[in-house]
Amino acid sequence: MVFSSINFLFIFLPLTLLCYYLCRDIKSKNITLLAASLIFYAWGEPVYIILMLISILFNYYIGKDIDEGKHRKYTLVFGIIINLLILGYFKYAGLIVDTVNRVTGLSLVNRELPLPIGISFYTFQAMSYIIDVYRGGSKAQQKLLPFAVYITMFPQLIAGPIVRYEDIENQLNERRFSGRDFGDGVVIFVKGLAKKVILANCIGALHAEILGIADRGALAAWIGALAYTLQIFNDFSGYSDMAIGLGKMLGFDFPENFDRPYASTSITQFWRRWHISLGTWFREYLYIPLGGNRKGAVRQIINLIIVWSLTGLWHGASWNFVAWGFYYGALLILEKFVFAKWQKKLPPLVNWLITFLLVVIGWVFFFSNSLGEAFSYLGTMFGAGGAGTAGMGGFYILAYALLMIIGFLPSAFKTVGNVKLPAAVKWFACILLFVLSVAFLVSESYNPFLYFRF
Numbered sequence: 001m002v003f004s005s006i007n008f009l010f011i012f013l014p015l016t017l018l019c020y021y022l023c024r025d026i027k028s029k030n031i032t033l034l035a036a037s038l039i040f041y042a043w044g045e046p047v048y049i050i051l052m053l054i055s056i057l058f059n060y061y062i063g064k065d066i067d068e069g070k071h072r073k074y075t076l077v078f079g080i081i082i083n084l085l086i087l088g089y090f091k092y093a094g095l096i097v098d099t100v101n102r103v104t105g106l107s108l109v110n111r112e113l114p115l116p117i118g119i120s121f122y123t124f125q126a127m128s129y130i131i132d133v134y135r136g137g138s139k140a141q142q143k144l145l146p147f148a149v150y151i152t153m154f155p156q157l158i159a160g161p162i163v164r165y166e167d168i169e170n171q172l173n174e175r176r177f178s179g180r181d182f183g184d185g186v187v188i189f190v191k192g193l194a195k196k197v198i199l200a201n202c203i204g205a206l207h208a209e210i211l212g213i214a215d216r217g218a219l220a221a222w223i224g225a226l227a228y229t230l231q232i233f234n235d236f237s238g239y240s241d242m243a244i245g246l247g248k249m250l251g252f253d254f255p256e257n258f259d260r261p262y263a264s265t266s267i268t269q270f271w272r273r274w275h276i277s278l279g280t281w282f283r284e285y286l287y288i289p290l291g292g293n294r295k296g297a298v299r300q301i302i303n304l305i306i307v308w309s310l311t312g313l314w315h316g317a318s319w320n321f322v323a324w325g326f327y328y329g330a331l332l333i334l335e336k337f338v339f340a341k342w343q344k345k346l347p348p349l350v351n352w353l354i355t356f357l358l359v360v361i362g363w364v365f366f367f368s369n370s371l372g373e374a375f376s377y378l379g380t381m382f383g384a385g386g387a388g389t390a391g392m393g394g395f396y397i398l399a400y401a402l403l404m405i406i407g408f409l410p411s412a413f414k415t416v417g418n419v420k421l422p423a424a425v426k427w428f429a430c431i432l433l434f435v436l437s438v439a440f441l442v443s444e445s446y447n448p449f450l451y452f453r454f
Contacts, residue, residue, distance in 0.1 A: 189249070230404060
């Protein structure tokens with residue numbers, strides 16, 4: 001089940017909110033939220049509820065043992081290894097087997113298993129919990145119910161934001177409920193729904209159409225890459241907005257996950273604004289423990305390469321994702337050690353244009369199914385494929401220019417949900433966007449969610 005579906009909007013969500021607010025105490029609300037979250041997850045993959053329950057119990061007792069036991073460090077290492085092994089088996093076994101077969105000439109059999117939805121997100125949340133308990137940033141949760149709610153909470157279960165335990169520790173046991181917070185949550189949710197359904201889906205259809213053209217030519221290839229650039233922002237940030245809005249409706253404050261990333265004037269700034277919760281996770285739990293920038297330039301370069309290669313691998317079990325991560329690692333290294341002085345001398349508009357073009361190029365590795373496909377597409381963008389169907393590029397510009405401009409605006413400017421407006425204006429816009437979104441859902445069949453792949 002996805003948030004941008006009729007079943008969720010008109011059946012699951014109203015029933016969940018009704019049952020939730022009929023409960024008077026936090027324990028009852030937590031039980032209701034846990035039950036709703038398990039139903040939400042089971043809607044697509046009921047078998048993998050067992051895996052999730054195992055993860056909950058395992059990390060709950062690991063956290064308690066770290067807090068109370070004598071061998072805290074060994075317990076932490078054991079917990080991290082088991083979490084990574086589970087994630088690795090389901091997500092990366094195929095990549096490992098295929099790579100070994102290619103390198104050695106063996107014919108190892110890979111038993112393909114469906115990827116449990118959201119496993120990357122809830123595994124990272126569980127690991128952040130046991131690490132924070134080890135560091136002393138959080139006390140181990142003594143009650144299983146609040147911890148189970150933290151791991152399974154349906155608003156951010158499927159695609160984040162990755163919520164660290166210490167950020168909502170108190171809210172699991174005691175949280176505030178007000179009509180104002182609920183109303184703000186509705187507005188944020190509808191804003192995200194509109195970004196997903198109206199912008200991401202329509203722009204994504206353009207990207208899919210261009211991908212289906214065999215002889216697309218350079219101009220059409222650039223338009224296709226730009227379309228994906230706007231699609232993935234509106235798709236993922238829209239989902240994050242919906243998650244944050246749902247959290248507010250339920251009394252939780254989730255961290256912001258996007259902050260106008262396509263307005264960035266450097267790659268460093270871009271990654272401070274894009275998928276903020278993931279960047280924070282890798283910085284706090286990998287980059288800084290490796291030494292960060294505290295042990296000299298050479299060590300910092302090595303740390304950046306490690307972190308960004310793993311960031312790419314986190315997104316998918318394919319070498320094109322590793323290449324995507326390495327691409328950004330290399331750009332950040334060049335930016336910090338080579339181009340920093342040049343950037344200060346260039347006008348902000350030039351820095352923005354360079355950054356944006358580099359981001360568009362990077363997304364080609366992301367949407368391609370293989371490394372070879374990515375390089376082939378990039379070759380077409382830079383003229384290797386000849387003129388191709390040159391006339392189609394002009395057609396796409398004329399047909400989709402307005403939609404692309406509208407799709408770009410939320411990625412670089414504050415939107416209605418962030419600007420102070422009279423309540424009547426805000427709610428009128430909210431109702432209008434909701435009605436339009438539902439109309440699009442009813443009339444359109446193209447409604448993918450990109451981060452289900454990860």
